[in-house]
Amino acid sequence: MAEHPAYPVGLRLTGRRVVVLGGGEVAQRRLPALIAAGADITLVSPEVTPSVEAMADAGELTWERRPYADGDLTDIWYALIATSDHDANTRASAEAERNRVWCVRSDDADEATAWTPATGHSEGVTVAVLTTDAKGRDPRHTAAIRDAVVEGLRDGTLVAPHHRTRTPGVALVGGGPGDPDLITVRGRRLLAAADVVITDHLGPRDLLTELPPNVEVIDAAKLPYGRFMAQEAINNALIEHAKQGKSVVRLKGGDPFVYGRGMEEVQALAEAGIACTVVPGISSSISVPGAAGIPVTHRGVAHEFTVVSGHIAPDDERSLVDWPSLAKLTGTLVILMGVATIAKVAETLIAHGKSPDTPLALIQEGTTAAQRRVDATLATAGEAVLTHEVKPPAVIVIGEVVNVGPNPSA
Structure with missing residues (x-):
């Protein structure tokens, strides 16, 4: 036997x-x-x-x-x-x-x-591994093979084509803060199975190099807008490709619903009668400070953190942010898309009671090989952006948590 x-x-x-x-x-x-x-x-x-x-x-x-x-x-x-x-x-x-x-x-x-057998599961598939040589059974070896296959199926590096008809639709995938390893397992798997990927400059670009040559990759920044606004053009592209029976992934940076206009795309797809799957992503508001050694909360230092969009200056009539209230908070303030407005933001916070000496960190290209951190204070934030030539994308952290971790320049 x-x-x-x-x-x-x-x-x-x-x-x-x-x-x-x-x-x-x-x-x-x-x-x-x-x-x-x-x-x-x-x-x-x-x-x-x-x-x-x-x-x-x-x-x-x-x-x-x-x-x-x-x-x-x-x-x-x-x-x-x-x-x-x-x-x-x-x-x-x-x-x-x-x-x-x-x-x-x-x-x-x-x-x-x-x-x-050593078994594992991934998206409705059970992987079972048995050693064929009865005398040479090694449970660790079969378990390692099992783990490798399951991991490959989960992260999309091992792709088996579906020969049955797939249901067309759109997956709105949060790609994370930039490091391709920080996309979710489900997001990577959907990306690997896509016919069309519509991405933008904040999506993790390194993930696109892993796609098969037959996948159509569309840069949303280069869509021909014509008489449409940019977001309308993206919505239309998603709808048109999905109606052609294709599996479409809309790859966005961070999380689709954190300043990503994700719900606008979901609503447009719903009005067109197109199924949409939303895959949350790791938000840069938490992950980028963490990658730079800054916790957004810390026992005895900050019991809350607030995330704010800085793309509109505080004195702009379109701003929906209650800056005077933010100045009174004792926790951490995280600002996204605020490089161009940080001088005005800092001035406003100080005017409403925030100490000029409040620590501040600017983290450019967080989680990527190009990541760099510039430390300053509210009083020197505007000057630091100019002196160190800080460019978007960058996450700005304001609060005592900036000084909690080891000094990055030490």
């Missing part, structure tokens, strides 16, 4: 009787998958781990508090033998053989009639 590989098969155990002998760590690891499969589980063991006991208390299995007895494996579909009693395991394995019950045995795989 050892000369032949195991025959792989997926067992459908919903509502079918399964017996688990032993309530130790092996059972604890295997039970969740059996529960998820919908099996009718009877666990036989005098003692169990606290986690297994919790499963029994929750009604996910029936626990019989006793050792194995002959007849326990009668009229069942599958057995997991995992007691610490080798003799009991041998007797149970023999009973399973007599009753033609597929049986996994934790202490002696050669005496089992079934092996448990």
Whole structure:
């Protein structure tokens, strides 16, 4: 038997009787998958781990508090033998053989009639890995293969084309602050499966180099606007490509709903009757300060943080920000899109009571290889932007948290 590989098969155990002998760590690891499969589980063991006991208390299995007895494996579909009693395991394995019950045995795989593969899941797919060489079984090796395949499916580096008809639509994907490794797993997977990607200058550009050559990449900044405003042109491009039956990804920097006009695109798609999936992204308002060694909150220093758009100056009649109230806050103030207006912002905050000596940091190109941090105060912020030639995109952090971490220039 050892000369032949195991025959792989997926067992459908919903509502079918399964017996688990032993309530130790092996059972604890295997039970969740059996529960998820919908099996009718009877666990036989005098003692169990606290986690297994919790499963029994929750009604996910029936626990019989006793050792194995002959007849326990009668009229069942599958057995997991995992007691610490080798003799009991041998007797149970023999009973399973007599009753033609597929049986996994934790202490002696050669005496089992079934092996448990290393399994993982990704988007409706179960990956199961078995070693074909019975004599060379290495659980760590099969688990490593499993992990590599599942990770590849999740992050989009391992792409299997769908041969069945896909449902066309748009995925609004937050690409994160810039580092391509900081996009979410789901975002990367949708990006890898896209027919068309519409991106802008704040989207993580390095992700585009990973796309297959057949994917159409459209730079939103170069769309022919004609009589339309820029956002309307982007909306129209999303709608037109989706109506052609294509899978479209709108790749945006940070999070789509944090100053990304994401809801405007969702609304336009809804009016056109096009399905839209929203994938949140890591916002630069938190991640960029973190990458520069600045926590937006810190015990004893800041109990809140406020995120503000600085693209409109405080004295502009279009501004919706209550700057006088912000000046009275004791927490952290994070300003996005504020490089051009920071001098006016600082002047306004100081005029409404904020100390001119309040620490401030400007973080340009955060999380990327070009990241740099310039420290200043509210009083010197405008001068620092000019002296150090700070350019967008940059995140500005105002508050005592700027001085919490190690000095970056030390």
